[in-house]
Amino acid sequence: MNVTDTSITPADLGGYASREAESENFLSYPKGILSWLVTLDHKRIGILYLICILTAFFIGGMFALLIRTELLTPGPTIVDADTYNQLFTLHGAIMIFLFIIPGIPAALGNFALPLMLGAKDVAFPRLNLTSWYLWLIGAAFTVFSLVNGGADTGWTFYTPYSTQTDGAIISITMGVFILGFSSILTGLNFLVTIHRLRPPGMTWFKMPLFLWAIYGTAIMQVLATPVIGITMLLLIVERTLGFGIFDPALGGDPVLFQHFFWFYSHPAVYIMILPALGIMSEIFSVFSRKHIFGYKFIAFSSIVLAILSFLVWGHHMFPSGQSQLANFVFSALTFTVSIPTAIKMFNWLATMYKGEIVLKTPMLYALSFMFLFGIGGLTGLFLGALAVDIHLHDTYFVVAHFHYVMFGGTVIAFLAGLHYWWPKVFGRMYNETLGRIGAAIIFVGFNMTFLSQFVMGSQGMPRRYYNYLDEYTIYHHISTGGSYLMAVGFFLIAGYLLHSLLKGKRAPANPWGGNTLEWHVPSPPPYYNFKEAPRVGDPYDFSEIHWDERIEGYVFRKAEGSA
Amino acid sequence: MGALLIALAGLALAGKEKTFWLPKQSSTIAAEIDWVWGFIFWLSAIFFVIIVGLTILFAIQYRARPGYATARKHSSHNMTLELTWTIIPSLLIIPIFWFGFKAYLDMTVPPANSYEIGVTAQRWAWMFTYPNGYVDENLHVPVDRPVKLVMQSEDVIHSFFVPNFRVKRDIVPGRYNIAWFEATEAGEHVIFCTEYCGTGHSDMLSKVVVHPAGEFEPWLEDASNFLDKLAPAEAGAMLYNMRGCKQCHTVDGTIRIGPSFKGAWGAEHALSDGSKVTVEENYVRQSILDPASQVVAGYDAVMPTYKGRLKDQEITAIIAYIKSLQ
Incomplete structure (x- = not known):
């Protein structure tokens, strides 16, 4: 086909064929608020989730700024000790249970999974909507605890403190219990969808790597989450009925709670990071304009991570007094987790090698991911080594480590994915220059905030401290300064993304040149996704995708002889 | 070599x-x-x-730019x-x-010849019990001798952490947890609580005082005799500082976790069950041995019992001290 041919139709370039067809896009069909609240369309549910988790992220972020401001000086700065304790508890609980765990799978995954798979929707659309409503109910319980006396246990709810303290422990744990169901149902839905709704030709090894990651995540969601649910119920029973399960004053064992809690919460760490690794695999390949390197190693490493994540929970309890043998075994197993992660990073490097790297916003986040998640992963080695963990346990070193993994890894990947799929979801382009500036501000601000915490943690500064010794002041100043810089970055990002919804340029069907199936439908996609089962090819073959100046996007130009 | x-x-x-x-x-x-x-x-x-x-x-070498193109065929697996x-x-x-x-x-694994010291953690104080029964708010140890800590908690989980020693161990209620170290030079080192334990968590500090060779035993003997050497009110003041009273009860009238001791003697308090009580010897004694039984209205029942942890002579000294705070 001659690209300068003027008889070319929008449909040939991946857009809608006509004005009438355009009204079939999922954002405008059907219309009305109610049509959104009872929607069964996975794309709309993804947007509902996106709005909700970004709200949670905003609230959790405000708490983080209050925490950092309080820590500008030792002793009281803006709030008293009890308020500070509630702030870090809610910051943790909101960020973990309301934002990061549902973040990538339920918001971006809900939108992208059926499209990438070539399905019309998830397997159980009504269950999908139920998950979202459960999220709302769980969030209501969690936020209710804020006005109902607050919770001051830390997001880990360690007993017997949580059994004895005043405050709204029951409502916040009830919130976590309900949010768990939301997560289980999402995972179950995705598992069945991937197993049952693959179109002809979509074999397991033709699946985009993001789907492998979501699949591994879903396994963990279904298998691990019930444990946190039961644990929270036991805690509620102990508080209300006085059953002695965890509180030694009632005949229970407080360390048992830690085992239960981490049996879920360690896999939960991988529920948070695995989808992030999936997004990275997509972006490194698309923006290097080159086939992903080591597809099978990356795919299997996702599944291996999901399995290993169940075997390492004890490393959260090295100083707790669990047996030496348990410490020995958990330390050894912990190190095995580093291998699948390392494999992925090397494969992404090999993907970049001799590519044609396009440094647009999603790729800038991916590059910053290599730096930040690299630090996050490598500092995990310190904490896996028994003797070194004893010194670093419960200090700011741990705080810095998990923020490098959760924020430097998951949130950065979430931002990468958000910028990657934004034109597909809303059909609008954001301002690329502001996008790059935003990515740079977040990178600098993040490192300021958390690198300083590695130093003060190694020097012994314990976490969850309202007051601290003067020698740590300088590190806290740097850290707080960094957090303000990040806040500026996030407001910038929120600003240009909202602006793009109103004034952004119309997005082409394929702005980045991806070959996974969501780029084969118009932006935003029609409500039915695909008229007929799509033709499935190699998702990382870019040889038939070319830049077209007229639409400022990529078009598929098939070789002779193919339909 | x-x-x-x-x-x-x-x-x-x-x-x-x-x-x-x-x-x-x-x-x-x-x-x-x-x-x-x-x-x-x-x-x-x-x-x-x-x-x-x-x-x-x-990212620099292979960045997409005009005039740059790599061979389209790459191996995607090796x-x-x-x-x-x-x-x-x-x-x-x-x-x-x-x-x-x-x-x-x-x-x-503590060496067999370790010197043993008991550690009691409670919100938000540390108490160190020496082999002769003497209890101090600071951890005094001899230099160049292994010290084994047998640690217990009165309430929630705490954690014993001395950054300069690289020693950390949780203290879990309902069981004894062991830690040990051998200090290599005389001096003082900070002790942190590193398991979150509530309002005063970040103020639950103490220090290790490492005595030079030959000076630890004389110090212990001298410190242990304070009840016999001091007037009861002065001994009571020492106990107030060393045994965890000061974390919650002030002596200047300000309110912290519990009622202030200043001007408390002889005053009438309303209790949380609605009854009234006058602060005199038996009420103070009862509040020390069974704190939850008579909680002053407006306060939480967070104080652990001191039954078996304070001797009669020590309780008398504390009563004398409270009396002196008019």
Whole structure:
């Protein structure tokens, strides 16, 4: 086909064929608020989730700024000790249970999974909507605890403190219990969808790597989450009925709670990071304009991570007094987790090698991911080594480590994915220059905030401290300064993304040149996704995708002889 | 070879002072742990430089730009390469694990001849019980002698942490947890609580006082006799400071976790069950031995019992001290 041919139709370039067809896009069909609240369309549910988790992220972020401001000086700065304790508890609980765990799978995954798979929707659309409503109910319980006396246990709810303290422990744990169901149902839905709704030709090894990651995540969601649910119920029973399960004053064992809690919460760490690794695999390949390197190693490493994540929970309890043998075994197993992660990073490097790297916003986040998640992963080695963990346990070193993994890894990947799929979801382009500036501000601000915490943690500064010794002041100043810089970055990002919804340029069907199936439908996609089962090819073959100046996007130009 | 050993010894000595990353090394195990720390640090640094260095290099060298195009055909898979970067990291994590485990054994198994001190943690105070029964708010130890801590908690989980010793151990209610260390020089070191325990968590500090050789035993003997040497009110003031009263009860009238002792004597308090009580000898005694039985209205019942932990003579001294705070 001659690209300068003027008889070319929008449909040939991946857009809608006509004005009438355009009204079939999922954002405008059907219309009305109610049509959104009872929607069964996975794309709309993804947007509902996106709005909700970004709200949670905003609230959790405000708490983080209050925490950092309080820590500008030792002793009281803006709030008293009890308020500070509630702030870090809610910051943790909101960020973990309301934002990061549902973040990538339920918001971006809900939108992208059926499209990438070539399905019309998830397997159980009504269950999908139920998950979202459960999220709302769980969030209501969690936020209710804020006005109902607050919770001051830390997001880990360690007993017997949580059994004895005043405050709204029951409502916040009830919130976590309900949010768990939301997560289980999402995972179950995705598992069945991937197993049952693959179109002809979509074999397991033709699946985009993001789907492998979501699949591994879903396994963990279904298998691990019930444990946190039961644990929270036991805690509620102990508080209300006085059953002695965890509180030694009632005949229970407080360390048992830690085992239960981490049996879920360690896999939960991988529920948070695995989808992030999936997004990275997509972006490194698309923006290097080159086939992903080591597809099978990356795919299997996702599944291996999901399995290993169940075997390492004890490393959260090295100083707790669990047996030496348990410490020995958990330390050894912990190190095995580093291998699948390392494999992925090397494969992404090999993907970049001799590519044609396009440094647009999603790729800038991916590059910053290599730096930040690299630090996050490598500092995990310190904490896996028994003797070194004893010194670093419960200090700011741990705080810095998990923020490098959760924020430097998951949130950065979430931002990468958000910028990657934004034109597909809303059909609008954001301002690329502001996008790059935003990515740079977040990178600098993040490192300021958390690198300083590695130093003060190694020097012994314990976490969850309202007051601290003067020698740590300088590190806290740097850290707080960094957090303000990040806040500026996030407001910038929120600003240009909202602006793009109103004034952004119309997005082409394929702005980045991806070959996974969501780029084969118009932006935003029609409500039915695909008229007929799509033709499935190699998702990382870019040889038939070319830049077209007229639409400022990529078009598929098939070789002779193919339909 | 000899020169190398001397150089290594020099490094070990140079490591004693606080560095950019790690605090002072003041116990026998600190150097070994810091060595493992350093081993992981440099190994990580090498990997970090490789990963981030290549990321930056590739992003510059292979960036899309006018006139630049690479061959479209690339291999997307190379078994040898992939096995290499699976197996090499797998081998490297073995020594990290092993060194970490070995140092851990050294730091958790106390030598047989250790000097034993009991540790009681409660919100938000530390109490250290010496073999003769004397209890102090600070941990006094002799230099160059292994000290074994048998630790228990009165309420929630706490954690004993001395950064300069690289020692940390949770203190879990309902069981004894053991820690040990051997201080290598006289001086003072901060003790942190590192398991979150509520309002006063970050103020639950104490210190280790390491006595020079030969000075620990005389100190202990002198300190233990305070009840006989001091007037009851003065002894009561010492107990107030050492046994955890001051964390919650002030003597200047300000309100913290519990009622202030200033002007309390003879005053009438409303209790949480609605009844009234006058502060006199038996009420104070009862409040020390069974604190939950008569809680003043407006306060939480968080005080642990001191039954079996304070002798009659000590309770009398505390009563005398409260009396003196008119």
